[in-house]
Amino acid sequence: MAVQVRGEVLDIRRAGAYHVLSMVAPGIAEHARPGHFVALGVGGDDTSMLLRRAFSIYRTEQRGVYGGTLEIVFSVNGRGTAWLADRVRHDPIDIVGPLGRPFVLPVEPVSCVLIGGGYGAAPLFTLAEKLRDRGCRVDFVLGASSEDRVFGALDGKRISQAIAITTEDGSLGERGRVTDVLPKVIERSDASVLYSCGPMGMLEAVATMAQQYGIHSQCAVEESMACGVGVCMTCVMPVIGDDGQTRMVRSCVEGPVFRGDRVRWSDVGTVPDDCVGSPVWAESGAMSAGESTSTGSASRGAL
Amino acid sequence: MTRMRLTTPRDDAPPLPTIDMTADLASAELPNPILTASGCAAAGKELDQFFDITTLGAIVTKSVMARPRSGRATPRMAETPSGMLNSIGLQGPGIDSFIDNDLAWLRERGARTVVSIAGGSVEEYARLAARLRLVEGITAIEVNISCPNVESRGQVFACDPIAASEVIAAVRRSTMPGVPVFAKLSPDVTDIVSIAEAVVAAGADGLSMINTLLGMVIDTDTMRPALAGVTGGLSGPAIRPVAVRCVWQVHQAMPDVPILGMGGIKSGLDALEFILAGASAVSVGTTVFHDPSAPARIRDELARALADRGFTSVREAVGFAHRGHEPQPAHAGPAEDVLGEPVDIEGGLEAGAEG
Numbered sequence: 001m002a003v004q005v006r007g008e009v010l011d012i013r014r015a016g017a018y019h020v021l022s023m024v025a026p027g028i029a030e031h032a033r034p035g036h037f038v039a040l041g042v043g044g045d046d047t048s049m050l051l052r053r054a055f056s057i058y059r060t061e062q063r064g065v066y067g068g069t070l071e072i073v074f075s076v077n078g079r080g081t082a083w084l085a086d087r088v089r090h091d092p093i094d095i096v097g098p099l100g101r102p103f104v105l106p107v108e109p110v111s112c113v114l115i116g117g118g119y120g121a122a123p124l125f126t127l128a129e130k131l132r133d134r135g136c137r138v139d140f141v142l143g144a145s146s147e148d149r150v151f152g153a154l155d156g157k158r159i160s161q162a163i164a165i166t167t168e169d170g171s172l173g174e175r176g177r178v179t180d181v182l183p184k185v186i187e188r189s190d191a192s193v194l195y196s197c198g199p200m201g202m203l204e205a206v207a208t209m210a211q212q213y214g215i216h217s218q219c220a221v222e223e224s225m226a227c228g229v230g231v232c233m234t235c236v237m238p239v240i241g242d243d244g245q246t247r248m249v250r251s252c253v254e255g256p257v258f259r260g261d262r263v264r265w266s267d268v269g270t271v272p273d274d275c276v277g278s279p280v281w282a283e284s285g286a287m288s289a290g291e292s293t294s295t296g297s298a299s300r301g302a303l
Numbered sequence: 304m305t306r307m308r309l310t311t312p313r314d315d316a317p318p319l320p321t322i323d324m325t326a327d328l329a330s331a332e333l334p335n336p337i338l339t340a341s342g343c344a345a346a347g348k349e350l351d352q353f354f355d356i357t358t359l360g361a362i363v364t365k366s367v368m369a370r371p372r373s374g375r376a377t378p379r380m381a382e383t384p385s386g387m388l389n390s391i392g393l394q395g396p397g398i399d400s401f402i403d404n405d406l407a408w409l410r411e412r413g414a415r416t417v418v419s420i421a422g423g424s425v426e427e428y429a430r431l432a433a434r435l436r437l438v439e440g441i442t443a444i445e446v447n448i449s450c451p452n453v454e455s456r457g458q459v460f461a462c463d464p465i466a467a468s469e470v471i472a473a474v475r476r477s478t479m480p481g482v483p484v485f486a487k488l489s490p491d492v493t494d495i496v497s498i499a500e501a502v503v504a505a506g507a508d509g510l511s512m513i514n515t516l517l518g519m520v521i522d523t524d525t526m527r528p529a530l531a532g533v534t535g536g537l538s539g540p541a542i543r544p545v546a547v548r549c550v551w552q553v554h555q556a557m558p559d560v561p562i563l564g565m566g567g568i569k570s571g572l573d574a575l576e577f578i579l580a581g582a583s584a585v586s587v588g589t590t591v592f593h594d595p596s597a598p599a600r601i602r603d604e605l606a607r608a609l610a611d612r613g614f615t616s617v618r619e620a621v622g623f624a625h626r627g628h629e630p631q632p633a634h635a636g637p638a639e640d641v642l643g644e645p646v647d648i649e650g651g652l653e654a655g656a657e658g
């Protein structure tokens with residue numbers, strides 16, 4: 001259950017190339033679980049920017065002096081995020097959350113590898129804490145284009161059994177991409193689950209690797225959204241349901257976390273011909289499949 | 304010791320004035336004139352987290368077609384100044400699933416429901432209406448003949464008075480007599496009054512105005528269209544003056560035809576603007592993406608705005624802006640301060656109508 005609150009900026013600080021925004025978010029922080037996200041209004045009351053900006057939740061404090069607080073991490077790449085970067089302590093901020101479906105946690109204390117690309121790593125640290133609480137082994141792989149874009153290396157070191165870092169320019173850790181070191185980490189840790197958040201290309205590579213190793217993957221996607229709450233239908237992706245049928249599902253309410261083997265990564269950005277409701281599907285007269293556009297919880301599964 | 308004020312916007316609002324908010328959509332009477340806009344509220348469930356949807360005039364559901372439809376590829380939206388482009392392409396579950404799930408939920412929840420239907424042919428519209436005839440408790444049917452996100456732009460029925468009339472006549476014939484049929488019109492026409500007159504002659508009980516305007520954005524980094532569907536529908540406050548103009552023109556030509564006004568309504572004053580122009584009720588659309596609580600907020604803001612101007616009911620404000628020589632409503636108490644000195648605006652009205 002999401003709520004909309006008028007929160008307040010507590011603090012904004014730089015972290016390498018990124019910004020970390022802390023805000024008081026009563027009623028949201030208390031209910032957030034790893035993988036949930038928030039949608040922030042940007043530009044103030046009379047803004048010309050109508051669309052909310054969605055950010056995964058980095059950390060929460062349930063009992064601050066002022067009530068629950070939460071933090072997000074972002075990179076300035078447009079007018080909306082530039083406005084956010086200009087906030088100062090005590091500025092009001094309109095927050096909707098917690099949104100989406102969080103990461104599914106394993107029932108058994110299995111070994112997990114958490115893979116983050118850039119600031120996409122943000123939700124993985126609270127996830128790591130939850131996994132550790134359940135007795136899981138946690139290994140981190142963090143990757144980015146350069147050192148200033150690797151987020152949370154210290155957090156990752158503190159909380160994990162082992163951490164591997166890759167940068168494309170070699171400025172920190174190994175030169176290359178997360179998937180270059182991932183096989184070694186999976187084998188070393190005898191991983192059963194990969195948790196991943198970052199750019200689409202990275203998620204696809206991680207999901208593919210999980211399938212090669214015959215292990216689970218949970219991927220948090222970053223699709224662009226207008227509303228974040230499930231009414232605008234802009235953030236859809238082709239995802240396979242339990243019945244084997246592909247549907248265009250809303251990544252805001254059925255995601256952002258999907259089972260890696262259920263997302264049709266190479267078809268993201270398209271409507272596959274065999275997708276329920278596609279023009280080709282309609283012509284083929286395929287009516288047998290459940291004529292629903294919802295996959296329910298099918299695409300998430302249990303571990 | 305807290306210096307922080309942490310309140311939801313509604314907590315610090317003053318009490319609502321006593322005002323008759325009853326609104327009419329042809330034969331359907333609604334407790335207030337604030338509805339959601341089709342395609343901006345899904346089927347109500349998601350927004351029910353943020354406010355009690357049964358307190359709105361009605362929920363207008365996303366246009367449903369006969370069969371499931373995947374919609375267009377992504378990216379499906381682009382932000383524009385005070386607006387957005389969308390190119391969803393009528394994604395939806397199809398009428399059967401819609402009735403079994405969405406309508407069933409809305410009925411259970413006790414929300415008044417205006418069902419928006421869309422089709423690729425006159426027959427599809429008629430089939431949808433016939434299917435809905437069997438469902439009880441529908442407040443009205445809104446016939447979306449103006450979605451710009453269809454494969455063939457030539458199929459936008461609302462751009463052609465004859466095609467539009469055929470659809471409306473077919474839906475009217477297939478719909479229970481007591482259920483009003485509203486035709487949703489496109490502003491992308493040379494003369495919206497002639498389209499409005501045609502669909503009313505064909506049996507429309509009322510008009511929903513306006514659908515989105517066809518627009519386009521090119522991404523200057525990729526140097527390609529920003530939307531996968533190339534063009535999309537422009538909505539949001541950016542189009543409000545166009546929408547108000549359409550409502551004004553049609554109300555002037557046919558003052559007895561009920562209008563559901565929409566297009567960039569973000570506040571109670573915006574809603575009032577549409578009502579003054581001639582709308583009997585209004586739909587809140589794109590603003591919901593920005594502020595999911597907006598419909599309830601706008602309802603309350605409208606009640607205050609009406610009271611501030613001396614109105615005691617919504618009905619007496621409908622089309623008020625057309626009454627050039629009445630400086631204030633009959634019951635006006637404090638309105639003088641708000642409206643200021645009455646001015647002779649007759650000439651202005653003519654110019655506006657021609658404009």
